[in-house]
Amino acid sequence: xxxxxxxxxxxxxxxxxxxxxxxxxxxxxxxxxxxxxxxxxxxxxxxxxxxxxxxxxxxxxxxxxxxxxxxxxxxxxxxxxxxxxxxxxxxxxxxxxxxxxxxxxxxxxxxxxxxxxxxxxxxxxxxxxxxxxxxxxxxxxxxxxxxxxxxxxxxxxxxxxxxxxxxxxxxxxxxxxxxxxxxxxxxxxxxxxxxxxxxxxxxxxxxxxxxxxxxxxxxxxxxxxxxxxxxxxxxxxxxxxxxxxxxxxxxxxxxxxxxxxxxxxxxxxxxxxxxxxxxxxxxxxxxxxxxxxxxxxxxxxxxxxxxx
Amino acid sequence: xxxxxxxxxxxxxxxxxxxxxxxxxxxxxxxxxxxxxxxxxxxxxxxxxxxxxxxxxxxxxxxxxxxxxxxxxxxxxxxxxxxxxxxxxxxxxxxxxxxxxxxxxxxxxxxxxxxxxxxxxxxxxxxxxxxxxxxxxxxxxxxxxxxxxxxxxxxxxxxxxxxxxxxxxxxxxxxxxxxxxxxxxxxxxxxxxxxxxxxxxxxxxxxxxxxxxxxxxxxxxxxxxxxxxxxxxxxxxxxxxxxxxxxxxxxxxxxxxxxxxxxxxxxxxxxxxxxxxxxxxxxxxxxxxxxxxxxxxxxxxxxxxxxx
Numbered sequence: 360x361x362x363x364x365x366x367x368x369x370x371x372x373x374x375x376x377x378x379x380x381x382x383x384x385x386x387x388x389x390x391x392x393x394x395x396x397x398x399x400x401x402x403x404x405x406x407x408x409x410x411x412x413x414x415x416x417x418x419x420x421x422x423x424x425x426x427x428x429x430x431x432x433x434x435x436x437x438x439x440x441x442x443x444x445x446x447x448x449x450x451x452x453x454x455x456x457x458x459x460x461x462x463x464x465x466x467x468x469x470x471x472x473x474x475x476x477x478x479x480x481x482x483x484x485x486x487x488x489x490x491x492x493x494x495x496x497x498x499x500x501x502x503x504x505x506x507x508x509x510x511x512x513x514x515x516x517x518x519x520x521x522x523x524x525x526x527x528x529x530x531x532x533x534x535x536x537x538x539x540x541x542x543x544x545x546x547x548x549x550x551x552x553x554x555x556x557x558x559x560x561x562x563x564x565x566x567x568x569x570x571x572x573x574x575x576x577x578x579x580x581x582x583x584x585x586x587x588x589x590x591x592x593x594x595x596x597x598x599x600x601x602x603x604x605x606x607x608x609x610x611x612x613x614x615x616x617x618x619x620x621x622x623x624x625x626x627x628x629x630x631x632x633x634x635x636x637x638x639x640x641x642x643x644x645x646x647x648x649x650x651x652x653x654x655x656x657x658x659x660x661x662x663x664x665x666x667x
Numbered sequence: 668x669x670x671x672x673x674x675x676x677x678x679x680x681x682x683x684x685x686x687x688x689x690x691x692x693x694x695x696x697x698x699x700x701x702x703x704x705x706x707x708x709x710x711x712x713x714x715x716x717x718x719x720x721x722x723x724x725x726x727x728x729x730x731x732x733x734x735x736x737x738x739x740x741x742x743x744x745x746x747x748x749x750x751x752x753x754x755x756x757x758x759x760x761x762x763x764x765x766x767x768x769x770x771x772x773x774x775x776x777x778x779x780x781x782x783x784x785x786x787x788x789x790x791x792x793x794x795x796x797x798x799x800x801x802x803x804x805x806x807x808x809x810x811x812x813x814x815x816x817x818x819x820x821x822x823x824x825x826x827x828x829x830x831x832x833x834x835x836x837x838x839x840x841x842x843x844x845x846x847x848x849x850x851x852x853x854x855x856x857x858x859x860x861x862x863x864x865x866x867x868x869x870x871x872x873x874x875x876x877x878x879x880x881x882x883x884x885x886x887x888x889x890x891x892x893x894x895x896x897x898x899x900x901x902x903x904x905x906x907x908x909x910x911x912x913x914x915x916x917x918x919x920x921x922x923x924x925x926x927x928x929x930x931x932x933x934x935x936x937x938x939x940x941x942x943x944x945x946x947x948x949x950x951x952x953x954x955x956x957x958x959x960x961x962x963x964x965x966x967x968x969x970x971x972x973x974x975x
Contacts, residue, residue: 469839
């Protein structure tokens with residue numbers, strides 16, 4: 360799946376991923392009205408609005424991008440109907456041949472991580488049959504529990520040719536509280552990055568490992584160091600746009616080959632119509648605004664990579 | 668909710684929690700057969716078997732215990748139908764007046780943690796109405812992202828009188844890989860424990876904080892130190908029984924008042940009938956075996972507390 364991701368990045372010339380993180384207040388009124396008319400102001404109504412909103416965006420941008428990253432929390436907030444919309448979104452994006460990164464940030468003790476891995480990336484045995492629960496292509500994983508919390512995910516990835524992005528340095532303001540603490544002269548995130556590189560050796564693709572890392576766009580200097588610590592690791596870079604990262608800040612997340620990173624934008628793309636720069640599209644044409652925002656993001660990042 | 672938990676611990680004289688972590692291979696054949704006859708060897712069939720199995724155990728033990736802790740991964744592995752069984756289990760346990768600790772180990776950047784918090788502990792706004800998605804009483808949270816990943820959970824807990832258990836030192840063998848690393852002379856888990864105590868001050872119950880900690884039974888010496896660092900923090904202690912912890916090892920997790928900790932056992936209770944000690948109950952009477960295992964666990968822990 361890392362090979363497919365790289366192939367699609369080359370084909371689209373777009374090392375980006377669109378974060379499908381729908382909040383109800385991003386969703387245009389006409390979509391909400393229709394969904395609430397059909398299902399009421401219920402969890403089912405919210406889930407229907409989320410799904411229709413996502414579908415509009417995916418239809419408008421799928422030919423420009425290699426991958427999407429639905430954030431499961433934004434669906435889980437609507438309980439079971441929300442998770443049904445998450446699953447529907449995954450299936451639809453896969454139909455459109457997009458690589459799907461499930462931003463689930465799971466991680467637990469061994470047997471429990473195995474259950475998460477099976478549910479999201481693998482197939483669970485039921486009697487004589489096997490079934491996929493969610494079936495994302497990649498999943499994000501939290502490393503706080505150490506190797507035996509991560510290895511069950513790697514085992515399933517090997518069986519299924521799927522991949523992970525493991526949290527190393529997150530994009531949020533207080534990520535440094537624990538991640539930046541100094542251990543034997545180096546911050547914790549470097550130690551985690553080293554582990555990710557080691558874990559990655561267990562499941563290599565053609566050029567890069569199936570086991571990637573998450574490093575926030577908001578910390579470009581740390582990205583530069585982590586890039587060197589993890590040379591064969593693909594880095595998923597959240598925090599572009601709404602969280603403050605810009606194309607020029609991101610060049611050091613990439614290797615000389617122009618690969619090695621994929622930059623996520625969520626709100627900046629899916630709620631583009633709410634920004635001044637794209638307001639002229641109007642709420643009804645929110646998906647066209649998203650398409651233009653994707654084009655601008657690709658130009659920003661490709662431009663920065665060409666000018667480095 | 669921490670007050671209710673303490674009241675129920677006093678009433679049952681049982682500082683324990685039963686982990687409802689169903690694996691298909693724990694479930695008696697007669698339950699699986701019936702579920703598969705009705706729904707086939709499908710995710711729905713597995714979810715039905717899980718639910719019937721849980722119901723049997725809850726019916727057999729609810730009067731002896733204050734709380735249950737369903738591990739969401741064991742349901743998530745069966746996709747949407749599995750999560751429906753998770754929700755059904757929560758609702759049923761609440762009907763039986765049990766405190767429900769959702770072992771979800773979520774944690775993300777601020778806006779995303781807010782969505783998880785709303786979905787599991789709070790209510791989500793849909794138009795003019797509000798709905799609870801999963802509605803557990805407590806949730807477990809991963810601290811790797813720092814304060815701004817934890818605070819949105821605390822905010823929702825304040826609104827709803829609910830609580831958290833934040834991972835400090837986990838029970839698994841490789842938990843030390845990052846958690847034990849030394850920062851300014853002290854292990855990371857102590858720094859996390861100190862933060863948990865601080866966060867806890869923001870949402871105090873009568874005797875203890877609504878914001879608790881997770882410390883594995885498998886590390887009793889660390890538990891002793893963490894007990895002192897977090898005097899007003901309730902500690903959820905996994906790892907009893909199947910993972911190796913014993914009652915005598917656990918006394919230092921408790922304060923002098925006999926409170927301050929709640930010990931979890933999962934497999935040791937729910938799959939008791941598979942152990943030699945309870946094999947005479949037979950598979951058909953698995954729930955009676957679970958009841959006996961609960962009684963034995965209470966005696967082991969109460970005995971250890973009385974003899975300290």
